[in-house]
Amino acid sequence: MILGAKNLTLSYESSIIVPQLNLFIKPQEVVTFIGPNGSGKSTILKALARFLKAKNGVVYLNGQDIQTLSTKQVAQKLAILPQTPQAPADLTVLELVSRGRAPHLKWWQRSSSHDYEVINWALTETKTMKLADRLVGTLSGGERQRAWIAMALAQSPEILLLDEPTTYLDICHQLEIMELVTKLNQELGLTVVMVLHDINQAARYSHRLIALKKGQIVAQGSPQQILTAELLADVFRVKAIVKSDPESGNPVCLPYGIAESCSECLS
Ligand SMILES: Nc1ncnc2c1ncn2[C@@H]1O[C@H](COP(=O)(O)OP(=O)(O)O)[C@@H](O)[C@H]1O
Ligand SMILES: [Mg+2]
CATH class of the missing domain: 3.40.50.300 (P-loop containing nucleotide triphosphate hydrolases)
Structure with a gap:
């Protein structure tokens, strides 16, 4: 565990x-x-x-x-x-992602070449490299989300x-x-x-x-x-068809209505 x-x-x-x-x-x-x-x-x-x-x-x-x-x-x-x-809205994406390295630095240490490698990798994997100099506050929702994921990866x-x-x-x-x-x-x-x-x-x-x-x-x-349809009715209160995805074998859910038991979700 x-x-x-x-x-x-x-x-x-x-x-x-x-x-x-x-x-x-x-x-x-x-x-x-x-x-x-x-x-x-x-x-x-x-x-x-x-x-x-x-x-x-x-x-x-x-x-x-x-x-x-x-x-x-x-x-x-x-x-x-x-x-x-x-x-803070005045942080650039690069500064945000660099903060991810903080747990690995001693207080007197400056970022090493390894830290920069990890930051570059995180920016590349999340396709945020071209946003590196942008202020986080100016990003679209999706761009911001990817910048935050980059910061988490930099950790x-x-x-x-x-x-x-x-x-x-x-x-x-x-x-x-x-x-x-x-x-x-x-x-x-x-x-x-x-x-x-x-x-x-x-x-x-x-x-x-x-x-x-x-x-x-x-x-x-x-x-x-x-x-299962029963679980979706119980947990989400929706009626759904559950099929098997022919490609992956995974279940696929098609919700088509509100389950009977959902009186409280309309209130
Ligand atoms: N900071 C908070 N103070 C008081 N109640 C909160 C706070 N954050 C969440 N809640 C309440 O805790 C419950 C669970 O919230 P949350 O964990 O955010 O649910 P979920 O992520 O599943 O949508 C909700 O009833 C929500 O209103
Ligand atoms: Mg939540």
């Missing part, structure tokens, strides 16, 4: 969002959380990155309680792309947490990000934990899906194992 949670309870002030979550992420796994808005996906990712302190329970990073590690130790192992990342993490990494992207750029995730996983052995809204992309690019409802795991397993 490279990343995990035991009896993790997460709350904002007094309201409990995630009760007693248990999670085991294996090295080099690609795991995707799916679930409706407000089901706690971002909250879980924030807690796994220690952006959010648990009310109860423990997050384990490489077998150690994440609370016992320094910020630098966490950042050397794990990078996160939050759902709505914030950066040279073993684990990448991505919260809706394809939001704002057109379909071609969405697939480019998903193909990049696959490449990083297959070639560098990166462990990836992400949140995706597109169930078909989640099914295509993940080893394991975890379906969440009200902060609780309803089902988890390979896309073939868990993606």
